[in-house]
Amino acid sequence: MGQGEEAPAQTTQETRLAALCQGFQEKFSQAPQFVSRAPGRVNLIGEHTDYNGGFVFPVAINRTVLMAVTGPEEGAAPGQVRIFSKDYDREVTFNFNNLEKAPEAERWTNYVRGVAWALSQRGLLDPGKLPGARIMLESDVPQGAGLSSSAALEIATALALFQLAGISDVAIDRPKVALACQLAENRFVGANTGIMDQFISALGQPDSALLIDTRSLEYRAVPLGFAGRGLKLVAVNSAVPHRHDTGGYNQRRAECEEAAKFMAKVYGKPEDSQLRDFTLEQLLGVQGRLAPVPFKRARHVITEDARTLKAVEILGRGFSHESDLTTFGRLLRESHESMRFDFEITVPEIDLLVNLAWNQPGVIGARMTGGGFGGCTVNVVEETALDAFSKNVWQKYRQETGLDAKMYVFDAVEGGTIIA
Ligand code: ADP
Ligand code: MG
Numbered sequence: 001m002g003q004g005e006e007a008p009a010q011t012t013q014e015t016r017l018a019a020l021c022q023g024f025q026e027k028f029s030q031a032p033q034f035v036s037r038a039p040g041r042v043n044l045i046g047e048h049t050d051y052n053g054g055f056v057f058p059v060a061i062n063r064t065v066l067m068a069v070t071g072p073e074e075g076a077a078p079g080q081v082r083i084f085s086k087d088y089d090r091e092v093t094f095n096f097n098n099l100e101k102a103p104e105a106e107r108w109t110n111y112v113r114g115v116a117w118a119l120s121q122r123g124l125l126d127p128g129k130l131p132g133a134r135i136m137l138e139s140d141v142p143q144g145a146g147l148s149s150s151a152a153l154e155i156a157t158a159l160a161l162f163q164l165a166g167i168s169d170v171a172i173d174r175p176k177v178a179l180a181c182q183l184a185e186n187r188f189v190g191a192n193t194g195i196m197d198q199f200i201s202a203l204g205q206p207d208s209a210l211l212i213d214t215r216s217l218e219y220r221a222v223p224l225g226f227a228g229r230g231l232k233l234v235a236v237n238s239a240v241p242h243r244h245d246t247g248g249y250n251q252r253r254a255e256c257e258e259a260a261k262f263m264a265k266v267y268g269k270p271e272d273s274q275l276r277d278f279t280l281e282q283l284l285g286v287q288g289r290l291a292p293v294p295f296k297r298a299r300h301v302i303t304e305d306a307r308t309l310k311a312v313e314i315l316g317r318g319f320s321h322e323s324d325l326t327t328f329g330r331l332l333r334e335s336h337e338s339m340r341f342d343f344e345i346t347v348p349e350i351d352l353l354v355n356l357a358w359n360q361p362g363v364i365g366a367r368m369t370g371g372g373f374g375g376c377t378v379n380v381v382e383e384t385a386l387d388a389f390s391k392n393v394w395q396k397y398r399q400e401t402g403l404d405a406k407m408y409v410f411d412a413v414e415g416g417t418i419i420a
Contacts, residue, residue, distance in 0.1 A: 032068035038416035040141035046308035051192030053276035060204025069224035072132030115187025146370025151197035240374035259298035332365030345372030
């Protein structure tokens with residue numbers, strides 16, 4: 001393993017599960033009834049397209065939230081929930097019958113309370129009918145790195161609540177559950193995010209990426225075929241924390257809306273049209289009339305949708321054409337450049353990481369992934385070049401920034417499950 005590279009997560013899942021169950025036993029003097037698990041994600045391509053009605057192409061990764069659960073202890077108030085985060089070494093108590101936002105110090109429990117609230121809002125489950133719960137959770141999804149530890153927490157929570165309510169997996173409408181979890185994050189936590197993270201965490205499939213039409217919520221698993229080609233998916237965490245609910249994200253959303261509104265007027269389309277509804281030619285047709293900033297933002301979104309569909313086409317035919325790998329790499333590169341120059345959501349450290357990757361032998365493609373302003377890059381690397389990649393990128397990044405990049409080699413795994 002190269003420097004900065006973490007232990008492969010797949011070998012640790014069993015160990016984590018055993019440690020979680022043991023911790024649960026020690027704390028609550030009994031074994032959990034079940035454990036729910038839900039993965040984080042990395043988006044291969046299709047960035048900042050989700051709130052524009054466009055396409056995303058994420059992968060559920062073998063980094064997961066594990067949530068061990070049982071009913072309440074005898075004599076507990078009806079609906080009482082005791083929840084313990086092993087990662088925070090904190091326990092918080094709340095009640096399913098009184099789903100209010102937590103005080104700031106207990107903010108992390110809003111993801112859990114919020115999911116109970118949102119499932120009820122959407123009529124999917126009545127938390128008031130649950131007797132209560134004792135929960136212990138643990139996660140190896142890096143937090144605040146753009147790998148969506150929050151959605152993993154939400155989906156693990158939702159599946160746990162269904163299980164507690166005795167609702168079987170086949171009866172669960174996962175797209176609806178993902179939407180409810182998004183509602184929890186938007187309204188209860190107060191983070192303005194699209195549907196991608198919750199959707200992939202709930203619906204991911206092994207060895208595949210999921211093409212999601214974020215407007216219709218139609219989706220399709222596309223086999224990656226990386227193993228057969230000796231390719232690995234690697235995320236590199238810049239160690240520059242992404243600032244999620246700060247102005248940058250909301251501003252980009254507003255600029256995209258402005259561009260869509262402008263074009264809707266010019267082309268006589270409905271007022272609620274989104275950038276998804278316009279072609280690059282139509283955008284070029286308003287160049288000079290639409291203000292330069294929204295113009296650039298729209299150019300990113302419209303070309304990113306096209307790149308995403310192209311990437312899906314190439315993967316879908318299993319890289320069968322001679323030039324497919326090169327084209328795939330070029331799409332990732334163009335996506336990054338578009339985020340850098342048109343959408344302006346990269347930071348110098350991230351640009352450096354991507355540049356270092358592009359200059360490494362055996363790298364098919366690399367780009368920033370996630371919301372931006374820090375976070376991770378995603379890289380497709382030949383397995384044989386992996387050691388040199390992690391060593392060189394880590395060292396050069398350290399030399400230039402003083403920061404310790406973290407490397408994660410991912411497998412694509414299935415979405416949330418209940419582990420009996
Ligand atoms: P990201 O989703 O990119 O990792 P977010 O800011 O959206 O970053 O979500 C991170 C938040 O999710 C944390 O600040 C915390 O509130 C909550 N969270 C994630 N993992 C855990 C955990 N293991 N225990 C408690 N809270 C967690
Ligand atoms: Mg998040």
